[in-house]
Amino acid sequence: MGKNQTGYFGEFGGRYSPEILTEALEELESTYQKLKKSKKFQKELTYYLQNYVGRPSPLTFAERLTKHWGGARVWLKREDLNHTGAHKINNAIGQALLARHMGKKRIIAETGAGQHGLATATVGAMFGLETVIYMGAVDVERQNLNAKKIEMLGAKILPVTAGEATLKEATSEAMRDWALNVKTTHYIVGSAIGPHPFPTIVKDFQSVIGKETKTQFKKINKKLPNAIVACVGGGSNAIGMFDGFIKDKQVKIYGAEAGGLGANPGEHSATITYGKTGFLHGTKTLIIQDEFGQIVPAHSVSAGLDYPGVGPEHAYLAKLGRVDYRKVSDEQALESFLEISRVEGIIPALETAHAFYIARSIAKELGKKKDIVICLSGRGDKDVTEVLRLLGEKSK
Numbered sequence: 001m002g003k004n005q006t007g008y009f010g011e012f013g014g015r016y017s018p019e020i021l022t023e024a025l026e027e028l029e030s031t032y033q034k035l036k037k038s039k040k041f042q043k044e045l046t047y048y049l050q051n052y053v054g055r056p057s058p059l060t061f062a063e064r065l066t067k068h069w070g071g072a073r074v075w076l077k078r079e080d081l082n083h084t085g086a087h088k089i090n091n092a093i094g095q096a097l098l099a100r101h102m103g104k105k106r107i108i109a110e111t112g113a114g115q116h117g118l119a120t121a122t123v124g125a126m127f128g129l130e131t132v133i134y135m136g137a138v139d140v141e142r143q144n145l146n147a148k149k150i151e152m153l154g155a156k157i158l159p160v161t162a163g164e165a166t167l168k169e170a171t172s173e174a175m176r177d178w179a180l181n182v183k184t185t186h187y188i189v190g191s192a193i194g195p196h197p198f199p200t201i202v203k204d205f206q207s208v209i210g211k212e213t214k215t216q217f218k219k220i221n222k223k224l225p226n227a228i229v230a231c232v233g234g235g236s237n238a239i240g241m242f243d244g245f246i247k248d249k250q251v252k253i254y255g256a257e258a259g260g261l262g263a264n265p266g267e268h269s270a271t272i273t274y275g276k277t278g279f280l281h282g283t284k285t286l287i288i289q290d291e292f293g294q295i296v297p298a299h300s301v302s303a304g305l306d307y308p309g310v311g312p313e314h315a316y317l318a319k320l321g322r323v324d325y326r327k328v329s330d331e332q333a334l335e336s337f338l339e340i341s342r343v344e345g346i347i348p349a350l351e352t353a354h355a356f357y358i359a360r361s362i363a364k365e366l367g368k369k370k371d372i373v374i375c376l377s378g379r380g381d382k383d384v385t386e387v388l389r390l391l392g393e394k395s396k
């Protein structure tokens with residue numbers, strides 16, 4: 001375990017990964033630092049974001065929802081309209097470009113719900129890179145459509161059967177692959193987690209969300225919004241949205257985490273509400289663990305929030321009190337999923353439905369003439385079958 005002084009957010013973050021990864025992480029960091037300052041790289045990135053992803057994504061005024069909730073004016077940052085239907089591709093494109101610049105011809109990724117696997121398989125195809133996706137065997141079953149799409153795009157899925165056979169195990173397996181194949185392979189981490197420099201790289205590639213939001217909002221309203229809201233799994237869409245506003249003290253910032261079925265270990269993924277400091281996947285952060293420090297399997301109705309850790313910067317922002325993180329239960333997320341579909345004509349991802357749920361009470365707290373922006377991290381097509389199943393169960 002090597003400890004590196006850079007890459008900390010207060011006491012959280014850092015690099016706590018096996019020695020075998022040190023060289024790869026250092027190569028990644030120095031390449032990234034160079035490219036970040038390169039006008040040519042930034043131009044290339046912008047080119048793909050505009051012409052392949054479809055950026056900038058719109059900032060939509062939600063007229064009906066504003067009336068329906070009866071509080072602050074509601075705005076939606078439409079990451080659901082990106083190619084592949086979520087924010088994940090912002091980061092996948094950026095890191096695939098990094099891989100190309102490092103001369104690596106093979107990319108690997110972990111995936112839970114399959115959204116990051118899908119984004120990675122997509123950019124792998126587009127850049128002509130050999131692509132391998134690690135996915136828990138349970139998730140391959142649960143998220144079969146995404147698994148099939150990943151294969152259709154020419155990527156290979158390696159199902160992981162260890163432990164709970166979900167996201168945590170898939171991540172561990174991807175790290176193992178990377179350690180063995182660093183010379184040829186780049187590991188595209190899918191959220192603002194992992195050892196330094198990943199949380200910073202992922203944040204930088206997702207920060208386009210907050211930057212665009214700020215410009216778009218200011219252009220229409222000649223001021224800043226009063227509040228911004230995003231859902232938090234590993235925390236990449238949230239940190240991408242928050243980053244542009246953290247220094248604007250007058251903007252209130254809220255994160256929604258998965259409260260699941262209840263407060264007992266194993267029933268939720270509310271890392272910030274219930275977690276304790278520990279180490280997971282090479283970073284120091286808040287983690288859901290039992291009294292012996294064993295990591296407890298996470299639960300959420302939305303597979304994308306189902307992770308027992310959280311990006312270290314969120315642990316730090318929570319500790320500072322800069323961001324107010326609130327938990328939302330499976331039931332409440334389901335309620336918002338239906339509400340947004342029916343009131344606004346947008347079927348949101350179940351992950352995003354968590355953000356909508358807290359946004360409703362925040363909009364009421366703020367009152368009329370104030371403005372709230374919600375990061376609509378992804379569309380909900382992938383969740384329709386699961387929602388129907390849950391509604392069927394409830395009506396029994």
Ligand SMILES: *Cc1c(COP(=O)(O)O)cnc(C)c1O
Pocket residue numbers: 086087088115116190191192231232233234235236237238304305349351352377378379
């Ligand atoms: C993956 C995913 C999330 C959760 O991941 P973060 O890294 O926390 O953003 C949220 N919403 C959607 C639509 C997702 O696909």
